[in-house]
Amino acid sequence: MAEMNLTLVTEFLLIAFTEYPEWALPLFLLFLFMYLITLLGNLEMIILIRMDHQLHAPMYFLLSHLAFMDICYSSITVPQMLAVLLEHGAALFYTRCAAQFFLFNFFGSIDCYLLALMAYDRYLAMCQPLLYVTILTQQARLSLVAGAYVAGLISALVRTVSAFTLSFCGTNEIDFIFCDLPPLLKLTCGESYTQELLIIVFAIFVIPASMVMILVSYLFIIVAIMGIPAGSRAKTFSTCTSHLTAVSLFFGTLIFMYLRGNSDQSSEKNRVVSVLYTEVIPMLNPLIYSLRNREVKEALRKILNRAKLS
Incomplete structure (x- = not known):
């Protein structure tokens, strides 16, 4: 039997965008600016809601x-990603790559579940208005969010253990901006059917399951809206437009990234889409909910007026 000369991978080298060295500084400044806007916008949203x-x-x-x-x-x-652009590549030890993979899956899964819970909230507000306050009590809200965190933790743990018990050999170069599943699967060798099956099964409990809950909630909302006078339908449904916009952007990119076959994977497309869901969408979410929500705009106006008076 012929022996295979395989080198096991102990660290990964991120090389996204390194083939365009002349674009490194402009992209670094652009992504840094977008990241700062993301931090400021979302922190402002949290503080505004609290105050x-x-x-x-x-x-x-x-x-x-x-x-x-x-x-x-x-x-x-x-x-x-900024480190990759600044240093024209970045090396990650195996454990650091696994930690990044776990945390991204953890926070991303919770994001999916929260968007699904927000659709359920809209369903109760529009289809069960008399029971809305009694169903979504403070205790119920805390329980739902805690459930989202626990489900995200379980999903991230299973996906991380399954992904990093795969055998990686040969090249260690990842043409991507961080340690994510599609580029990692390209580096695997040997039998990986069981691990990949677990990854797919738990992916179904995150993206498709969240989408089903959102679609069912909005199906009931549409049925309820069709029962009111035509002149009031647009105004009533406008309360859902911010959430629908956020859902469309977020799940659209996730579907493109994770629910395609490996034969359809393209490094160029994957990098562009990854920038969308790691930078662009988190930056846009506060703007979507601020500009298209009367209550948020009114709260922001009151805070600004107080600041002027003081």
Whole structure:
């Protein structure tokens, strides 16, 4: 039997965008600016919700956790991407890559579950308005969010253990901005059917399951809206537009990234999409909920007026 000369990988080298050295500094400045806007925008949203009593409703409680998750998973990936651009590549030890993979999956999974819970919140507010306050009590809100965190933890643990019990051999170069599943699978060798099956199964419990909950919630909302006078439908449904916009952007990029076959994977496309869901969408979420939400705009206006008076 012929012997195979394989070198086991003990560290990974991130090389995204290194083929364009002339673009390194402009991209570094652009991504740094976007990251700072992400931090400021989401922190402002959290502080605004905490300070204004009119924003202590269940929807805004969930929104504050969504803003916190956007800060967390952007902070896991963007500083690493900036290091890659600044140093024209970055080496990551095996354990650090695994930690980054786990944290990104943890925060990203919670983001999915929170968006699904926000759809459920909209369903209760529009289809069960008399029971809305009694169902989504403070205890219920805390339980739902805690459930999202626990589910995200379990999913991230299983996916990380499954991914990093795979055998990596040969090249250690990852043409990506951080340690993520699609580029890691390209480095595997040997039998990996069981681990990949576990990864797929637990991915189904995050992206498709969250999408089903969102779609079912909005199906009931649409049915309820069709029962009111035509002139009031647009105004009633406008309360859902911010959430729908955020859902469309976030899940659209996740579907493109994770629910395609390996044969359809392209490094160039994957890098662009990864920038969308790690930088662009977390930056846009506070703007979406601020500009398209009357209560948030009113709360922001009151805070600014107080600042002027003081």
